[in-house]
Amino acid sequence: MSCQVVVEAPGEHRLEEHTLREPLAGEALVRVHAVGICGSDREVYQGNRPEGYVRYPLIPGHEWSGTVEAVGAGVPSTLVGRKVVGEGFRNCQVCARCHAGETTLCTAGYEETGFTQPGAMAPTLTLPARLLHVLADSADLTAAALLEPAACVAAALLKMKPVPGERVAVVGAGTLGMFAVQFLKASSPAELLMVGTRPDRAELSKAFGADDFRTRNQELPGDFDMVVETAGSASAARTATSLLRRGGRLVLTGIPAPGALGLDPTDLVVRQLEVHAVFGAPPSAWAHAVRIFGAGVFDPLPLITHELPLHAFREAIELVGSGDPMVGKVLLRP
DSSP states (O other), X not given: OOEEEEEEETTEEEEEEOOOOOOOTTEEEEEEEEEEEOHHHHHXXXXXXXXXXXXXXXXXXXXXXXXXXXXXXXXXXXXXTOEEXXXXXXXXXXXXXXXXXXXXXXXXXXXXXXXXXXXXXXXXXXXXXXXXXXXXXXXXXXXXXXXXXXXXXXXXXXXXXXXXXXXXXXXXXXXXXXXXXXXXXXXXXXXXXXXXXXXXXXXHHHHTTOSEEEETTSOOOOOEEEEEEOOOOTTHHHHHHHTEXXXXXXXXXOOXXXXXXXXXXXXHHHTTOEEEEOOSOOHHHHHHHHHHHHTTSOOOGGGEEEXXXXXXXXXXXXXXXXXXXXXXXXXXXX
């Protein structure tokens, strides 16, 4: 049976027969190659996703790669057969924020593939063709399934504009953190530090370009020009600000649980810190991530530790939340 995953409600899922939806005008039908699982998918399954940012029942899956099989009216037929990835945010394209290119701030309300709209944990996915980003014919589709988190990192760095010769740091040693290290290394920093909670990630962070790895209970240096926070833990933002010089730049990408330690407004003002935040990725960031992926600037493959069939959804969710140091990125293959 060709099956898809459906999360009925928190803690409840089923496998059901998949029926593809033919593309309407402006849409494309994609044959899914692989779909990644991240912490937000676990939140959906556990019921921890903030209200308004999930709609049950749903087919999850927002990190994916695939090949276009068919297109609807008004979509170039040359897309058929091309390897692609796709943006998740279903923006309206007509509000002021969308016209400014800030599609993740669309004022029409939040809609996203895999959270409020059907996702990629199915053999096929039908979505607006304007959301697709075409890859090279030689692209590795397994690696490309991780371009969604890469686009979020690209969004952070496009805001921060790293300059060669700066001292930069990354807080958080998960997928986003490892991508941030690779991206920042390409900007030729004078020093690149990763701060994490897992010493076992030190070797991989250095392989990706970090000069040093430290845990938060070690003495941490300061005076960094720029810090990228990717951990999303209760204390990560404050750890990140402690690394900055006066006038330094911080970008937050992690979403902590309620009760996290907030940034101290007095500290922000007195030290004149510049703070940005990223939630999702606009088209410019996706284009940037796809471009540097094609150029070989970063390699997601070493982060993938498990590839499971789609019917192993429950096992995959448990792996993601296990805390096992041998578990990295988990992919499902329809």
